[in-house]
Amino acid sequence: xxxxxxxxxxxxxxxxxxxxxxxxxxxxxxxxxxxxxxxxxxxxxxxxxxxxxxxxxxxxxxxxxxxxxxxxxxxxxxxxxxxxxxxxxxxxxxxxxxxxxxxxxxxxxxxxxxxxxxxxxxxxxxxxxxxxxxxxxxxxxxxxxxxxxxxxxxxxxxxxxxxxxxxxxxxxxxxxxxxxxxxxxxxxxxxxxxxxxxxxxxxxxxxxxxxxxxxxxxxxxxxxxxxxxxxxxxxxxxxxxxxxxxxxxxxxxxxxxxxxxxxxxxxxxxxxxxxxxxxxxxxxxxxxxxxxxxxxxxxxxxxxxxxxxxxxxxxxxxxxxxxxxxxxxxxxxxxxxxxxxxxxxxxxxxxxxxxxxxxxxxxxxxxxxxxxxxxxxxxxxxxxxxxxxxxxxxxxxxxxxxxxxxxxxxxxxx
Amino acid sequence: xxxxxxxxxxxxxxxxxxxxxxxxxxxxxxxxxxxxxxxxxxxxxxxxxxxxxxxxxxxxxxxxxxxxxxxxxxxxxxxxxxxxxxxxxxxxxxxxxxxxxxxxxxxxxxxxxxxxxxxxxxxxxxxxxxxxxxxxxxxxxxxxxxxxxxxxxxxxxxxxxxxxxxxxxxxxxxxxxxxxxxxxxxxxxxxxxxxxxxxxxxxxxxxxxxxxxxxxxxxxxxxxxxxxxxxxxxxxxxxxxxxxxxxxxxxxxxxxxxxxxxxxxxxxxxxxxxxxxxxxxxxxxxxxxxxxxxxxxxxxxxxxxxxxxxxxxxxxxxxxxxxxxxxxxxxxxxxxxxxxxxxxxxxxxxxxxxxxxxxxxxxxxxxxxxxxxxxxxxxxxxxxxxxxxxxxxxxxxxxxxxxxxxxxxxxxxx
Numbered sequence: 001x002x003x004x005x006x007x008x009x010x011x012x013x014x015x016x017x018x019x020x021x022x023x024x025x026x027x028x029x030x031x032x033x034x035x036x037x038x039x040x041x042x043x044x045x046x047x048x049x050x051x052x053x054x055x056x057x058x059x060x061x062x063x064x065x066x067x068x069x070x071x072x073x074x075x076x077x078x079x080x081x082x083x084x085x086x087x088x089x090x091x092x093x094x095x096x097x098x099x100x101x102x103x104x105x106x107x108x109x110x111x112x113x114x115x116x117x118x119x120x121x122x123x124x125x126x127x128x129x130x131x132x133x134x135x136x137x138x139x140x141x142x143x144x145x146x147x148x149x150x151x152x153x154x155x156x157x158x159x160x161x162x163x164x165x166x167x168x169x170x171x172x173x174x175x176x177x178x179x180x181x182x183x184x185x186x187x188x189x190x191x192x193x194x195x196x197x198x199x200x201x202x203x204x205x206x207x208x209x210x211x212x213x214x215x216x217x218x219x220x221x222x223x224x225x226x227x228x229x230x231x232x233x234x235x236x237x238x239x240x241x242x243x244x245x246x247x248x249x250x251x252x253x254x255x256x257x258x259x260x261x262x263x264x265x266x267x268x269x270x271x272x273x274x275x276x277x278x279x280x281x282x283x284x285x286x287x288x289x290x291x292x293x294x295x296x297x298x299x300x301x302x303x304x305x306x307x308x309x310x311x312x313x314x315x316x317x318x319x320x321x322x323x324x325x326x327x328x329x330x331x332x333x334x335x336x337x338x339x340x341x342x343x344x345x346x347x348x349x350x351x352x353x354x355x356x357x358x359x360x361x362x363x364x365x366x367x368x369x370x371x372x373x374x375x376x377x378x379x380x381x382x383x384x385x386x387x388x389x390x391x392x393x394x395x396x397x398x399x400x401x402x403x404x405x406x407x408x409x410x411x412x413x414x
Numbered sequence: 415x416x417x418x419x420x421x422x423x424x425x426x427x428x429x430x431x432x433x434x435x436x437x438x439x440x441x442x443x444x445x446x447x448x449x450x451x452x453x454x455x456x457x458x459x460x461x462x463x464x465x466x467x468x469x470x471x472x473x474x475x476x477x478x479x480x481x482x483x484x485x486x487x488x489x490x491x492x493x494x495x496x497x498x499x500x501x502x503x504x505x506x507x508x509x510x511x512x513x514x515x516x517x518x519x520x521x522x523x524x525x526x527x528x529x530x531x532x533x534x535x536x537x538x539x540x541x542x543x544x545x546x547x548x549x550x551x552x553x554x555x556x557x558x559x560x561x562x563x564x565x566x567x568x569x570x571x572x573x574x575x576x577x578x579x580x581x582x583x584x585x586x587x588x589x590x591x592x593x594x595x596x597x598x599x600x601x602x603x604x605x606x607x608x609x610x611x612x613x614x615x616x617x618x619x620x621x622x623x624x625x626x627x628x629x630x631x632x633x634x635x636x637x638x639x640x641x642x643x644x645x646x647x648x649x650x651x652x653x654x655x656x657x658x659x660x661x662x663x664x665x666x667x668x669x670x671x672x673x674x675x676x677x678x679x680x681x682x683x684x685x686x687x688x689x690x691x692x693x694x695x696x697x698x699x700x701x702x703x704x705x706x707x708x709x710x711x712x713x714x715x716x717x718x719x720x721x722x723x724x725x726x727x728x729x730x731x732x733x734x735x736x737x738x739x740x741x742x743x744x745x746x747x748x749x750x751x752x753x754x755x756x757x758x759x760x761x762x763x764x765x766x767x768x769x770x771x772x773x774x775x776x777x778x779x780x781x782x783x784x785x786x787x788x789x790x791x792x793x794x795x796x797x798x799x800x801x802x803x804x805x806x807x808x809x810x811x812x813x814x815x816x817x818x819x820x821x822x823x824x825x826x827x828x
Contacts, residue, residue, distance in 0.1 A: 035449065035452045035474070036452075038449045038450075038476060041476075041479070042476070042478050042479055042482070045479055045482050046482055049482055049485070049486035049487075050486075053486075054487070054488075054491050055483075055487055055491050056479075056482070056483070058476070058479060060449070060474045062452060062455075062456070062472070064456050065455070065456055065459050065470075065472060068456070068459050068460055068463055068470070069469075069470070071463070072463035072464075072467075073463075073468070073469055074468075077468050077469050082502070082505055083501065083505060084498050084499075084501040084502035084505055085498075087497065087498040087501050088496070088498035088502075091496055091497060091498055
């Protein structure tokens with residue numbers, strides 16, 4: 001039977017709570033977790049209290065139950081977000097809380113469920129929470145995402161294995177790509193984060209006007225970068241009531257910045273499937289003109305892609321561009337995780353939808369209108385999709401017209 | 415390994431949702447459940463939706479995590495009930511929701527935890543919710559409680575058995591005492607509820623002024639009953655937005671009514687341990703004068719008893735008197751469940767604290783002041799304790815001075 005060693009579970013809790021969300025003395029913490037992870041959650045709660053958290057709250061998510069909601073509730077009920085839920089979010093933000101999200105569910109969970117219902121419910125929830133999105137997006141409060149294995153997910157990743165063996169393999173892959181190692185986790189992350197920060201420094205010095213991506217899959221895309229953009233990655237520091245270094249994504253390999261939403265031209269073809277709200281799109285392509293998607297196609301689930309693009313105006317443009325060397329641990333594992341947290345870190349990626357205000361100078365102090373004015377993007381969505389490959393070439397163009405090679409054969413040249 | 419047969423789990427979900435809370439078409443349902451019961455919860459959710467529930471919400475409780483809250487949070491934080499939580503309760507009540515509580519936790523959960531902290535946190539929560547207590551207490555919305563086994567609980571009840579064997583035995587005991595039988599559960603409950611209703615009819619016709627309890631354990635107690643009291647038991651009908659027959663306690667054997675809070679004299683000695691908020695009091699006694707506790711003693715955990723009695727004025731008097739024949743399924747099982755839901759139904763019991771307004775004519779329409787005026791009791795508490803025995807004698811006295819034998823050798827005489 002699949003069982004995780006106590007010691008490793010403890011270390012993984014230290015990773016999530018101390019390295020990831022880095023909850024501070026006197027700060028409250030909300031953990032969102034799949035129901036099957038309750039034993040791991042207890043570990044995280046204890047680590048958080050030992051670090052001095054004032055209060056730890058837990059919201060459990062049960063995918064199987066959510067599915068029943070989608071099957072049996074009508075649209076009106078699904079879209080009616082209770083006021084207390086927004087009240088709760090507001091109060092937690094006033095309180096300066098930190099947020100830890102533990103993911104891990106069946107990538108095919110919502111297969112066969114009415115996609116229109118799912119889409120409308122999702123939009124209703126995002127809209128209800130829209131005014132509070134800044135809290136995590138701007139890094140006001142610390143947040144982090146880690147993964148915990150789930151049988152259906154494990155069987156999707158390792159379909160040939162028994163349930164127990166698949167769980168063992170997935171857990172092993174999570175641990176390794178998350179750089180979790182008994183007694184060494186913190187040190188691993190200090191080193192890793194420094195390497196990412198070094199890459200950011202180089203890119204920030206070049207201060208590119210635009211990047212040109214090209215590979216044999218069919219991608220031939222120019223992405224303008226906003227003036228004053230900042231390449232970010234690795235640990236960040238929260239700006240709110242509690243100033244603390246945190247590591248939002250575990251694992252992470254990316255450096256990322258803010259595209260100019262009106263200055264994207266050409267075509268991008270994805271290189272990995274996108275698992276979105278329980279549906280998988282194997283491959284899709286997007287063509288941009290003046291920064292907006294004008295043509296699109298998908299190998300399957302075209303209506304899911306359409307539902308993303310049609311959510312709002314900002315969903316048709318980009319909010320993030322991220323660079324990851326093809327030679328990186330997740331990519332080298334050759335595992336397709338069917339989960340963005342992992343797969344986006346195996347490959348260069350873009351995101352449809354909202355930008356991260358922290359990726360432009362002064363962005364966190366700008367109003368929405370000011371962000372739009374400088375070329376940032378606003379949306380209820382932020383959907384990452386992967387397009388990196390082993391033959392990706394990236395050329396950066398500076399404001400004085402210099403062309404600098406950034407990627408060759410899928411990897412950073414510096 | 416302990417595993418429950420799918421078919422029985424389904425039948426037990428039908429018991430909770432159809433017989434117990436009897437959720438109505440278009441009504442929302444909140445399920446409160448221990449985290450370990452999540453597979454059972456899914457069954458309940460599905461039964462509820464198939465019955466036409468508009469929305470099913472689930473609040474999970476994790477005893478082990480709650481314990482960490484008590485260990486690490488300071489009193490101030492523990493007693494600070496977030497506003498959104500009360501907002502949620504209010505919105506659910508406005509919505510006319512039904513509530514299903516699934517219990518099942520370690521009876522010794524809070525052993526060794528600072529009792530003062532637990533008490534203050536408990537009082538803060540009860541006070542915050544006080545204004546909404548009427549919703550269930552008055553039967554405005556349907557509610558029900560069922561039990562689901564938990565390893566620590568099972569090992570407490572069957573300490574000689576292995577964990578798996580103890581779980582099997584506890585589950586078996588829950589199923590049997592809950593009259594759950596594949597394909598026959600609904601029929602069993604229709605019959606059982608009729609028998610209880612018949613007992614109520616007889617007692618209501620006698621319209622006793624007071625009851626006198628006496629046995630060899632040392633109980634010698636006279637409990638006055640309020641004028642216009644109603645003996646209740648078995649199924650009830652909710653009075654709010656949705657009028658529906660519901661079965662609040664599963665299992666249940668009791669008929670119960672409202673004592674006159676100023677007219678209780680003598681001494682009562684408990685016959686079964688009281689498991690209260692994770693602490694067990696083996697035995698205690700209370701002496702009443704003019705309806706109020708004037709002396710008390712306990713074999714252990716005296717401070718737990720004191721914390722109950724000192725919660726507020728109403729905690730020193732009674733809100734319920736309940737009669738159960740010693741010859742009843744739970745009593746005959748000879749199992750001490752260390753849980754009030756079961757143990758109170760093995761034995762005559764009383765409750766310290768709030769009365770049920772529905773147990774007096776017009777009670778549900780009375781203000782708190784009016785209820786107090788007629789002899790009802792008000793409190794943030796409602797704590798049942800058991801005092802029945804195989805030699806319990808009960809004599810009822812009518813308003814015209816007749817003395818009628820109600821119990822002989824522990825059982826109803828009619």
